[in-house]
Amino acid sequence: MKKTIYISILLTLGSWNFSFSQKTEVEKYYVRVDTSFVSELKLAYETSTEELIKTLKVKNDKREDLGFGYQLKQSGKGIGSMTINYQILYYKNEIVSYRLTTHIPDKSKRLKKLYKEKLSTLFKVNEDFKVEPIYFGIENANEPLSGIAKRKNNNLNEIMSPFSSIIFGTYCGESMTLMNNRKLFDKIIESDNCEYLLYSKNPATRLMSVEFYYCNLTEFSDVQKKSINTRIEELKRKPMLTRICSGCIINGNMTEKIITELKNCS
Incomplete structure (x- = not known):
């Protein structure tokens, strides 16, 4: 009986260790793909609007009509634990403004600091890990018709x-x-x-x-x-x-x- 209980405990511990190991590997993968994409996005942002749109894989559909020749596209690109959300303002099929937003995933403080360090190469991130939006052509969105x-x-x-x-x-x-x-x-x-x-x-x-x-x-x-x-x-x-x-x-x-x-x- 004691032997059976001992074997059962060992099996449980082994299963827990395997599950924990799997979770850790998934976490590492998410961090790797998230941070890699931020680097890719930064390069695209610094290159051109066209390259940024290509990197975000923005589809040319589901734009919302705002009237007077303007349309708005709203969506996002999910990566690992993170999503880059975008709002793109078009005028007669030409991009005149956009807004990029994201947030740091709810992780350990160590990982949050890692995300902050990486995201800070593109976004402004405050001490509370809040990420400020990035705007392009915001005056085109604010000015009246x-x-x-x-x-x-x-x-x-x-x-x-x-x-x-x-x-x-x-x-x-x-x-x-x-x-x-x-x-x-x-x-x-x-x-x-x-x-x-x-x-x-x-x-x-x-x-x-x-x-x-x-x-x-x-x-x-x-x-x-x-x-x-x-x-x-x-x-x-x-x-x-x-x-x-x-x-x-x-x-x-x-x-x-x-x-x-x-x-x-x-």
């Missing part, structure tokens, strides 16, 4: 950009969380900048501005109303599908229909 003069106000840049999320809504998801772009919008919106935001390249920002206008008509002068009403009619004449979130469902609806519904602000 033609028809209004550009404002020198950095507070408006983030919500003007399509990179802040192009989904229109307020609370979204199973936990009904306030959407990040709605948070950004609520912080800066006022009657003085509402018309300007109607010229954003971000369709969600344009719709939030329409909503604010219809829900706060008494805050606008007659001159503002005339100009804003003209702009809203222009938006209605651009047939495009806009993503909206209602509850935990994300679907699409035509811009004209959404604007018509927003006019009945309660």
Whole structure:
């Protein structure tokens, strides 16, 4: 009996050691492919936008229509334990801006330091291991569509950009969380900048501005109303599908229909 128990213990320990060894080898593999890809990506980034897009293996499909000739491609390339996410802004099929983001995998502090050291050759990484995004042509994403003069106000840049999320809504998801772009919008919106935001390249920002206008008509002068009403009619004449979130469902609806519904602000 004792002999049987002893053999059983040995088998269990052997199995545990084998499992631990396998896990360690997988971890080493992930670190190796992750760090190798960062080096490859850095070289591509320093070479050209074309080379970067090739390295990320960006497919020429599933672009989202933003209207006025602009499209947004959002996806990512997973490697080992890490993913490089990208948002690419196109104008008439030409890349005019992009945003790259990633984060350091939840690993031991030793491995986090290793990832930080490697990623720091391309990204800025702070002491808390948070990786800052990389931008190209960000002014092209922030500046308004033609028809209004550009404002020198950095507070408006983030919500003007399509990179802040192009989904229109307020609370979204199973936990009904306030959407990040709605948070950004609520912080800066006022009657003085509402018309300007109607010229954003971000369709969600344009719709939030329409909503604010219809829900706060008494805050606008007659001159503002005339100009804003003209702009809203222009938006209605651009047939495009806009993503909206209602509850935990994300679907699409035509811009004209959404604007018509927003006019009945309660």
